[in-house]
Amino acid sequence: MALLFLTEVLHLHFPITSLNLNKQTRGFELKLPGQGVVESLHLIAKIVRNNSITSLQLMGNKIGDEGAAMIAEALRVNSSLTALNLASTGLGDEGAAGIASALYFNSSLSDLALERNNIGDEGAAMFATLLHVNSSLASLSLMNQRTLGDEAAILRNQRPNLAEIPQAKEEGTPTRPRKEAVGKMNFTTDAAIWSTEEMRKSMMTVTSEADVINRLEQEAAEMFGKEASLFVSSSQGNLVALLVHVGEGEGAILGDISRCIRTEARAAAVIGRITPQTVAVQPDGRY
Amino acid sequence: MFLSLSLEDIENIIRPLSADHTPHTKLICLENTQLEAGGVSLSAEYIDSVGALAKKHGLKLHIDGARIFHAAIEQKTTVKELVKSADSIAVCLSKGLCAPAGSLLLGSKEFISEARQKRQIVGGELKQAGVLAAAGRIALHKMSQGLKEDHQNATLLAALLKKCTFIDRVTSATNVVSFHLTPEAEPIRDFIESRCSRGGNKTESLRMFTHFSIAEGDIRTIVDTYNKLELKGKRKRQSSIE
Numbered sequence: 023m024a025l026l027f028l029t030e031v032l033h034l035h036f037p038i039t040s041l042n043l044n045k046q047t048r049g050f051e052l053k054l055p056g057q058g059v060v061e062s063l064h065l066i067a068k069i070v071r072n073n074s075i076t077s078l079q080l081m082g083n084k085i086g087d088e089g090a091a092m093i094a095e096a097l098r099v100n101s102s103l104t105a106l107n108l109a110s111t112g113l114g115d116e117g118a119a120g121i122a123s124a125l126y127f128n129s130s131l132s133d134l135a136l137e138r139n140n141i142g143d144e145g146a147a148m149f150a151t152l153l154h155v156n157s158s159l160a161s162l163s164l165m166n167q168r169t170l171g172d173e174a175a176i177l178r179n180q181r182p183n184l185a186e187i188p189q190a191k192e193e194g195t196p197t198r199p200r201k202e203a204v205g206k207m208n209f210t211t212d213a214a215i216w217s218t219e220e221m222r223k224s225m226m227t228v229t230s231e232a233d234v235i236n237r238l239e240q241e242a243a244e245m246f247g248k249e250a251s252l253f254v255s256s257s258q259g260n261l262v263a264l265l266v267h268v269g270e271g272e273g274a275i276l277g278d279i280s281r282c283i284r285t286e287a288r289a290a291a292v293i294g295r296i297t298p299q300t301v302a303v304q305p306d307g308r309y
Numbered sequence: 310m311f312l313s314l315s316l317e318d319i320e321n322i323i324r325p326l327s328a329d330h331t332p333h334t335k336l337i338c339l340e341n342t343q344l345e346a347g348g349v350s351l352s353a354e355y356i357d358s359v360g361a362l363a364k365k366h367g368l369k370l371h372i373d374g375a376r377i378f379h380a381a382i383e384q385k386t387t388v389k390e391l392v393k394s395a396d397s398i399a400v401c402l403s404k405g406l407c408a409p410a411g412s413l414l415l416g417s418k419e420f421i422s423e424a425r426q427k428r429q430i431v432g433g434e435l436k437q438a439g440v441l442a443a444a445g446r447i448a449l450h451k452m453s454q455g456l457k458e459d460h461q462n463a464t465l466l467a468a469l470l471k472k473c474t475f476i477d478r479v480t481s482a483t484n485v486v487s488f489h490l491t492p493e494a495e496p497i498r499d500f501i502e503s504r505c506s507r508g509g510n511k512t513e514s515l516r517m518f519t520h521f522s523i524a525e526g527d528i529r530t531i532v533d534t535y536n537k538l539e540l541k542g543k544r545k546r547q548s549s550i551e
Contacts, residue, residue: 221444231439250421259399279345
């Protein structure tokens with residue numbers, strides 16, 4: 023607290039550029055003599071508003087949502103701060119949302135650390151939205167949130183390149199949702215399992231059939247590094263490929279226990295008049 | 310267990326164009342992951358070596374990549390890397406990825422345009438398939454991520470099954486767990502078999518899959534149930550003897 027008191031005196035006379043109040047030692051309290059944590063934050067907020075500070079470290083001080091709101095308020099008018107560390111400060115969704123909305127006005131902050139708080143989906147979603155308009159933030163850490171869900175996982179995965187979050191989100195961010203439908207316990211197959219809620223929703227909102235198929239085919243071709251792609255029904259994939267590659271009476275080498283043989287090549291033999299030439303599959307799956 | 314790859318076998322079976330009396334070989338098919346071998350995955354190096362062999366003999370290489378995303382995760386690589394020497398790939402959007410229906414066939418432009426014709430021949434054209442493709446896109450982009458969780462669950466399931474006295478020869482690869490029942494399991498054989506699918510035609514093994522609808526808790530529950538039922542059966546037998 024002596025440090026902070028000193029700070030109060032100093033900042034009147036010298037511009038403060040970096041303030042490290044990380045709670046590293048036991049017994050250190052972010053408090054002015056005779057005041058609570060939140061009151062002490064008024065001073066810090068004031069320093070932030072002064073526009074000289076570039077780095078503010080408050081890790082470990084339990085400033086909570088109320089404290090975060092004050093910092094956020096000051097952030098709106100600040101244009102000097104580049105690094106802000108609010109890790110382990112007891113931030114919840116509300117506090118996170120406050121900081122996120124400050125990013126709408128702030129264009130200097132590039133490094134924001136919010137690890138080990140209680141930020142949930144709501145707070146993380148706020149960041150995802152605000153990052154559409156903020157371009158200065160380059161690093162955002164939301165690791166180890168007690169209440170973190172899917173929404174935050176999106177941000178977490180994209181951490182190295184935050185500017186791309188909104189775009190990725192639009193395109194359907196590649197993050198598998200959490201396990202659902204626990205208790206159905208069908209271990210007999212991994213194919214005839216239930217489609218996800220999201221799939222059923224997207225199926226209901228299809229407006230142009232051809233567009234969706236084209237997009238799927240294009241995206242798949244890109245993903246697999248091939249020129250083109252074709253959407254087929256499940257067992258037709260192999261059959262059609264065999265029909266294209268192998269003419270009537272010609273041979274195709276297949277593993278003796280491959281699906282092509284056991285469930286599908288009969289079709290290739292019947293329809294395509296293809297001669298299956300089988301090789302024994304080793305226990306490691308190779309021929 | 311892990312035998313050397315026998316590219317030789319493949320080479321020996323290739324019938325050259327010069328052979329007048331035998332059908333000429335045109336294609337080599339690989340399956341990745343190989344379900345009947347217990348869901349094992351093939352490495353990019355192996356596939357490339359088969360690809361090189363195919364090229365050498367003027368053959369095409371097709372990959373049945375129904376569960377190729379699982380293979381990519383286990384091989385710690387990308388699907389692109391796994392199929393780079395293949396002329397065509399079939400990818401299932403249902404298996405492990407939750408799409409209600411649909412597969413993708415990938416290859417060169419010429420291959421796909423021919424495939425489009427062949428699809429028509431086998432009655433595969435679908436009107437208004439956009440609804441399926443919409444789910445397929447989610448399967449491709451979203452559900453293909455995070456399959457590692459299924460692999461971890463399969464490992465857990467295998468570990469729990471190994472502890473059961475009435476189960477032996479437990480193996481797991483990607484999202485598949487294969488095992489055999491011992492004679493001790495006889496009283497609950499029907500129950501266990503109803504929870505599994507049959508393994509390959511070479512063996513009497515049983516198979517359990519992990520997938521999106523199976524969470525860690527489900528695995529503990531099912532193995533717990535096996536154990537409880539087995540114990541119950543044991544007690545019953547004991548009391549009937551007494």
